Amino acid sequence: MVLAKVVGTVVSTNKEPKIEGIKFLILEKIDPKTMKGLKDYVVAMDSVGAGQGEIVFYASGSSSRMTRVTEGKPSDAAITAIVDNIELDGSLVYSKERGDM
Amino acid sequence: MVLAKVVGTVVSTNKEPKIEGIKFLILEKIDPKTMKGLKDYVVAMDSVGAGQGEIVFYASGSSSRMTRVTEGKPSDAAITAIVDNIELDGSLVYSKERGDM
Amino acid sequence: MVLAKVVGTVVSTNKEPKIEGIKFLILEKIDPKTMKGLKDYVVAMDSVGAGQGEIVFYASGSSSRMTRVTEGKPSDAAITAIVDNIELDGSLVYSKERGDM
Amino acid sequence: MVLAKVVGTVVSTNKEPKIEGIKFLILEKIDPKTMKGLKDYVVAMDSVGAGQGEIVFYASGSSSRMTRVTEGKPSDAAITAIVDNIELDGSLVYSKERGDM
Amino acid sequence: MVLAKVVGTVVSTNKEPKIEGIKFLILEKIDPKTMKGLKDYVVAMDSVGAGQGEIVFYASGSSSRMTRVTEGKPSDAAITAIVDNIELDGSLVYSKERGDM
Secondary structure: OEEEEEEEEEEOOOEOHHHOOOOEEEEEEEEOOOOEEEEEEEEEEEOOOOOOOOEEEEEEHHHHHOOOOOOOOOOOEEEEEEOOEEEEOOEEEEEOOOEEO | OEEEEEEEEEEOOOEOHHHOOOOEEEEEEEEOOOOEEEEEEEEEEEOOOOOOOOEEEEEEHHHHHOOOOOOOOOOOEEEEEEOOEEEEOOEEEEEOOOEEO | OEEEEEEEEEEOOOEOHHHOOOOEEEEEEEEOOOOEEEEEEEEEEEOOOOOOOOEEEEEEHHHHHOOOOOOOOOOOEEEEEEOOEEEEOOEEEEEOOOEEO | OEEEEEEEEEEOOOEOHHHOOOOEEEEEEEEOOOOEEEEEEEEEEEOOOOOOOOEEEEEEHHHHHOOOOOOOOOOOEEEEEEOOEEEEOOEEEEEOOOEEO | OEEEEEEEEEEOOOEOHHHOOOOEEEEEEEEOOOOEEEEEEEEEEEOOOOOOOOEEEEEEHHHHHOOOOOOOOOOOEEEEEEOOEEEEOOEEEEEOOOEEO
């Protein structure tokens, strides 16, 4: 899975019928060392109710279809967790409660 | 999924029989922050009737075979949505109606 | 799928039995804008009879196993079409009949 | 598979139900020649009890779901081995017992 | 598939039970034009008895599980052929018998 920040949304009227009603979020991958965005973006389906600005991780490829929301759908990226804490080399580098550290 | 712009078409007579009758579009990936092309191209099968110049997103890998058009076919990229609006950090950065902003 | 040029061949005697009798071609990915090679190579199984110097596109991953030639085989890249024409931004940038333009 | 070092952990309360109870480790890919980190990170599910600082390899994509821990789960990266020894060009470049060499 | 050179081995005692008894080789991807290593490494399962210094190609992703050795196992890279000859643009650039050319 890859760590990323929810930075936006995509709206589409004309789309493959199977993905009607799904929320499409734009994620920017982040470097966990600095918690900075990497200017590398992906559109992911949301299966956990993630919101703008939240740190998440998402699953790619066929694995992204293993959630209740994405099963059988043409999904190649699905958010599977909203991150509470990230610990690197024994130090807390991110805490959702306290924001970036 | 990845955001991209439809920039061209590919025509092939001599091809795997399973993909007869499918439209092959050339997509250029875009940076949603600037809406500029990234000079990174992919050939995608079209399942939504996308046209030249439109902003779309496409699904990669086995997920690209989860549409009515691509099921069971040797597809590793399929357009699954024509994009109406892109919102980044709370601002509308693209609106199909109004073009790039 | 990715656009590429057939630039070579690989011969192997000692190989996984399932891929006996299959032709392995070396492809160099190309930039459709310039039609130049990107010095990025892949070995693909051939399902359409592609020859040296031809422009093709190939399917990657599990999708590459969806052809008559590659079904059930350890293939992660299969040529699925020989390209006749490429049109970019409304202009013909490649025509097989006439060569690079 | 890719060689990497366990450098951290991710904790998430709000996640896809299927991945409840799984441990998420942050891995930094390493260059086996220098054994240095490549500043390229991935979040992997742990199926072997790997710990902070250990050298491991992980499987990506659908292959990451072929372990007892990850079967049927939205996993695109799973640690499948803790590395004891790495030999490159006939020399031992890493030994778990002795640490980096 | 990707061309690579066998440059090392990985030994692991503590690993996913399904991959007991499999040989893990470190491959360095090569540029077929120069036959030089690209300093890009992958750990592959061996299904063809490849040895140190040999030029091989390997299959990635789910395709790497389509060999007798890797079926059903958490493999995302498997050597499927030991290369005898590579021909580029009509010239023999590698011959196993004669070594690099």
